[in-house]
Every structure is written in structure tokens, then in C-alpha cells.
Amino acid sequence: MENESAVNLIDRIIADAKEAAAKVLADAEASCNSIRETTDAEIAKKAEQFERERAQQTKAVIDGYKTRAQLDGKKEALRDRRALLDDVFAETYRKLIGLPAQQREKLYLSILKAEAKENDIVVPAKADREAVTRAAKQLPFWVQIDERDADAEAGFILYGGSYEKDCSMKSVLRELRDAEETNVAKILFR
Numbered sequence: 001m002e003n004e005s006a007v008n009l010i011d012r013i014i015a016d017a018k019e020a021a022a023k024v025l026a027d028a029e030a031s032c033n034s035i036r037e038t039t040d041a042e043i044a045k046k047a048e049q050f051e052r053e054r055a056q057q058t059k060a061v062i063d064g065y066k067t068r069a070q071l072d073g074k075k076e077a078l079r080d081r082r083a084l085l086d087d088v089f090a091e092t093y094r095k096l097i098g099l100p101a102q103q104r105e106k107l108y109l110s111i112l113k114a115e116a117k118e119n120d121i122v123v124p125a126k127a128d129r130e131a132v133t134r135a136a137k138q139l140p141f142w143v144q145i146d147e148r149d150a151d152a153e154a155g156f157i158l159y160g161g162s163y164e165k166d167c168s169m170k171s172v173l174r175e176l177r178d179a180e181e182t183n184v185a186k187i188l189f190r
Contacts, residue, residue: 010059016171023079024072031119042043062122067099081185084188085181085184085185085188088184088188089173089177089184092173093169093170093173096154096169096172096173097153097154101130101131102127104109104131104154105131105132105134105135106133106135108128108135108156109135109138109139111155111172112132112136112139112143112158112167113139113166115158115165115167116139116141116143116158117140117141117160117180118142118143119144119145119160120143120158120159120160121141121143121146121158121159121160122136122143122144122145122146122156122157122158122159123146123148123149123150123156123158124145124146124149124150124155124156125149125150125152125153125155125156125168126141126149126150127153127154128154128155128156132145132155133145140183146159150168151170152166152168152169152170152171153169153170154168154169154170155167155168155169155170155171155172156168158177184187
């Protein structure tokens with residue numbers, strides 16, 4: 001009987017141990033499930049955050065490329081417009097140089113009337129000596145025509161008591177371009 005009691009005691013200890021083990025196992029599984037749910041929620045939250053950041057960074061990179069492409073396009077268009085303006089003013093210069101002598105004489109007379117003063121010295125370009133001389137003779141005051149040739153393709157240089165004015169065709173056209181480039185661009189690029 002003593003054996004039987006010992007066996008019952010052992011069976012009860014084993015049963016209690018199994019019950020305690022089952023309870024510990026159930027508590028551990030519940031704790032693991034709780035930790036897993038918390039971790040899964042944190043992972044999902046982090047994944048959403050990373051996805052938002054990735055989308056923002058991707059958009060920023062794409063927007064940056066679009067902006068640079070637009071700027072490059074505008075710079076290219078501006079470069080093309082600048083080249084066209086350069087061509088227009090270069091052609092204008094060629095046409096001025098190619099004007100008949102009478103028209104050039106009228107042009108030089110108007111420049112002399114606007115810029116010259118009595119007793120100024122006029123140094124004409126070699127190609128325009130005759131036209132500038134004839135224009136100077138039409139002034140209501142006297143100017144001296146110098147025997148030197150101006151270092152210019154067309155036009156003249158004007159010397160006064162304390163000044164020098166470049167009235168070469170290149171200089172006149174440069175001043176005209178400075179004053180009228182915006183208006184010319186408006187006409188060309190409406």
C-alpha cells in the first residue's frame with residue numbers, strides 16, 4: 001500500500017507539474033502572441049513610414065529632374081533666341097555697310113547733327129571719307145575733317161576739347177541694340 005500511495009503521489013506531482021507546465025506554456029504563447037502582434041504592428045507602421053519617405057524622395061528626385069529639364073529647355077530656347085537676335089543685328093550691320101553712298105551720307109549727317117559741336121575733329125573711316133566729308137559740309141557749323149583714317153570699317157570718330165565719341169557703324173549699332181533689343185525681341189518672339 002505504501003507503494004500505491006507513492007505511485008499516487010508521484011502521479012499527482014506529475015499531473016500538477018503537467019498542469020503547471022501547460023499553464024506556463026499557455027502564458028508563454030500568450031506573451032509571444034502579444035509580442036508578435038506588437039512587433040507586427042510596429043513593422044507595419046515602419047513599413048508605411050518608409051514607403052511614404054521613399055515616395056517623397058522619389059517624387060523629389062523626379063521633380064528635380066523635371067525642373068532641371070525645364071530650365072535646360074528654357075536656357076536652350078534663350079540661347080536660340082539670343083543667336084537669332086545676333087543674326088538680326090549682324091544682318092542689319094551688313095545692310096548699313098551696304099547702303100548706297102547718298103543714304104550713308106544722310107545717316108552721317110544726322111549723326112553729326114546729334115553728336116558734333118563746332119570745331120570738333122572728325123576722323124572718318126577710310127571707306128566713308130567722301131560720305132562723311134560731304135555730310136560735314138552740310139552742317140550749320142564748322143568741323144575739321146582729319147586726314148587720318150579711323151580704325152573702323154564704317155563711320156567716324158569724333159574728337160572734341162575733352163571727349164571722344166565713337167560714331168563708327170559698329171558703335172552706333174551697338175547703342176541701337178542696347179536701346180531696342182527688347183522691342184526687337186518682342187516683334188520676333190510674339
